[in-house]
Amino acid sequence: MTNGAxxxxxxxxxxxxxxxxxxxxxxxxxxxxxxxAGDPDRTAxxxxxxxxxxxxxxxxxxxxxxxxxxxxxxxQGLVSGGCLHFLGSPYVQVDGDSAVAVCESMLVLxxxxxxRVARGGAxxxxxRRTNDGWRMTSRTIRGLNGTQEGRExxxxxxxxx
Amino acid sequence: MTNGAxxxxxxxxxxxxxxxxxxxxxxxxxxxxxxxAGDPDRTAxxxxxxxxxxxxxxxxxxxxxxxxxxxxxxxQGLVSGGCLHFLGSPYVQVDGDSAVAVCESMLVLxxxxxxRVARGGAxxxxxRRTNDGWRMTSRTIRGLNGTQEGRExxxxxxxxx
Amino acid sequence: MTNGAxxxxxxxxxxxxxxxxxxxxxxxxxxxxxxxAGDPDRTAxxxxxxxxxxxxxxxxxxxxxxxxxxxxxxxQGLVSGGCLHFLGSPYVQVDGDSAVAVCESMLVLxxxxxxRVARGGAxxxxxRRTNDGWRMTSRTIRGLNGTQEGRExxxxxxxxx
Numbered sequence: 001m002t003n004g005a006x007x008x009x010x011x012x013x014x015x016x017x018x019x020x021x022x023x024x025x026x027x028x029x030x031x032x033x034x035x036x037a038g039d040p041d042r043t044a045x046x047x048x049x050x051x052x053x054x055x056x057x058x059x060x061x062x063x064x065x066x067x068x069x070x071x072x073x074x075x076q077g078l079v080s081g082g083c084l085h086f087l088g089s090p091y092v093q094v095d096g097d098s099a100v101a102v103c104e105s106m107l108v109l110x111x112x113x114x115x116r117v118a119r120g121g122a123x124x125x126x127x128r129r130t131n132d133g134w135r136m137t138s139r140t141i142r143g144l145n146g147t148q149e150g151r152e153x154x155x156x157x158x159x160x161x
Numbered sequence: 162m163t164n165g166a167x168x169x170x171x172x173x174x175x176x177x178x179x180x181x182x183x184x185x186x187x188x189x190x191x192x193x194x195x196x197x198a199g200d201p202d203r204t205a206x207x208x209x210x211x212x213x214x215x216x217x218x219x220x221x222x223x224x225x226x227x228x229x230x231x232x233x234x235x236x237q238g239l240v241s242g243g244c245l246h247f248l249g250s251p252y253v254q255v256d257g258d259s260a261v262a263v264c265e266s267m268l269v270l271x272x273x274x275x276x277r278v279a280r281g282g283a284x285x286x287x288x289r290r291t292n293d294g295w296r297m298t299s300r301t302i303r304g305l306n307g308t309q310e311g312r313e314x315x316x317x318x319x320x321x322x
Numbered sequence: 323m324t325n326g327a328x329x330x331x332x333x334x335x336x337x338x339x340x341x342x343x344x345x346x347x348x349x350x351x352x353x354x355x356x357x358x359a360g361d362p363d364r365t366a367x368x369x370x371x372x373x374x375x376x377x378x379x380x381x382x383x384x385x386x387x388x389x390x391x392x393x394x395x396x397x398q399g400l401v402s403g404g405c406l407h408f409l410g411s412p413y414v415q416v417d418g419d420s421a422v423a424v425c426e427s428m429l430v431l432x433x434x435x436x437x438r439v440a441r442g443g444a445x446x447x448x449x450r451r452t453n454d455g456w457r458m459t460s461r462t463i464r465g466l467n468g469t470q471e472g473r474e475x476x477x478x479x480x481x482x483x
Contacts, residue, residue, distance in 0.1 A: 004326065004330060011172055014337055015179070018340055029249070029253075030252045033315035036283075036315055037312045038312065042317065082304070083281075086265060088408055091348055091352045104354050104355065104408060108278055117430055117438065117439065145403075146403050147404075179340055190410070190414075190425070197476055199473065248411065277439065
């Protein structure tokens with residue numbers, strides 16, 4: 001039954017990779033709903049305790065910083081007007097207990113009865129498997145507004161670190 | 162071989178969950194194409210026979226109601242001008258034969274040669290496994306326009322009922 | 323152990339289908355980042371060597387044509403201003419070594435400090451399993467601007483050829 005045992009082991013390894021990809025996709029799918037509901041705790045829990053979120057001109061370090069961003073008057077102002085942080089399907093590369101995801105995103109704002117695309121961004125996200133499941137260790141977002149730094153984040157053949 | 166049999170059983174259970182998540186994602190991915198093609202039957206079949214679709218001010222009950230919505234002059238007017246019902250990646254929680262999905266969505270309209278985001282919405286979708294595969298038993302959508310009811314639909318730590 | 327062997331074989335078959343669906347979703351998720359980074363080689367590699375890309379009024383045949391499109395002054399102009407080729411979640415049907423995917427897409431442009439949805443499209447994509455993984459053999463995109471040809475691409479109950 002060596003053959004059967006080998007096939008079992010290989011199936012378990014392949015299924016684990018599929019589960020990891022889906023879990024990461026699910027984690028990222030919950031970002032928009034969490035941040036657009038204006039929920040600081042739920043949003044912060046998508047990162048590791050020391051996870052970083054690097055927005056141009058604002059580098060958050062740790063869950064407290066992310067909670068503070070979601071709780072800020074600026075963000076709550078977007079939420080109370082109506083906003084969608086819309087992430088595209090992520091390109092995910094898993095390497096054992098770490099992973100890298102790349103995706104594009106849009107910020108859609110509701111203002112004066114109209115919706116508009118206020119920002120378009122490139123995202124590079126590093127993740128780690130934790131006891132609570134996959135969490136972001138860092139997310140970097142830059143505007144796709146013609147700057148080189150936005151385009152550089154989009155390179156998809158990256159080693160997962 | 163108890164060990165091997167246990168591992169087989171566990172693999173089958175894990176794979177079933179993965180297949181369920183993918184099947185639900187696929188079902189939801191077919192909503193936009195079905196409704197933007199203006200196809201009443203295909204759209205209605207995404208729900209169970211008695212499935213509900215609760216749009217603000219309009220509560221459809223059963224496939225006939227959904228068919229009527231897609232066939233309506235209002236909807237066919239959007240289709241003949243050009244429209245995209247764009248759903249974001251859903252956050253899906255499966256619990257046996259039922260599931261809950263949460264996602265954001267945009268309605269993009271083509272009018273007078275221009276595209277614009279006409280609406281942004283929060284969706285909470287309940288699903289059930291049927292003999293024909295997963296189907297929606299209810300979908301509730303509310304505008305992300307600053308109202309509380311939109312934001313409430315976005316809570317992602319929900320028990321799947 | 324016939325029973326166990328049968329279950330193993332069935333698990334392998336089911337897992338293969340799941341892996342194929344995910345691989346195709348990943349391939350398509352890398353289109354936006356590749357083309358919005360303005361990378362001709364990476365973009366061309368998403369197609370088979372003789373893969374086709376049929377945009378209204380422009381039928382590209384083979385990777386060289388696709389490389390030329392991405393390298394063109396027109397496309398590089400979009401990239402240097404800032405653009406997002408945003409694909410929705412694809413509806414994917416796998417049949418052995420070939421597959422069909424249907425999805426909607428948006429082109430969002432950054433111009434004069436503002437973002438706008440410049441185009442909305444319907445996509446029908448044929449794919450083939452190659453030694454390098456899944457690749458597009460053809461992609462047809464048409465505007466969802468009220469024309470019949472756009473809507474026709476959205477039919478989702480297609481035989482996978």
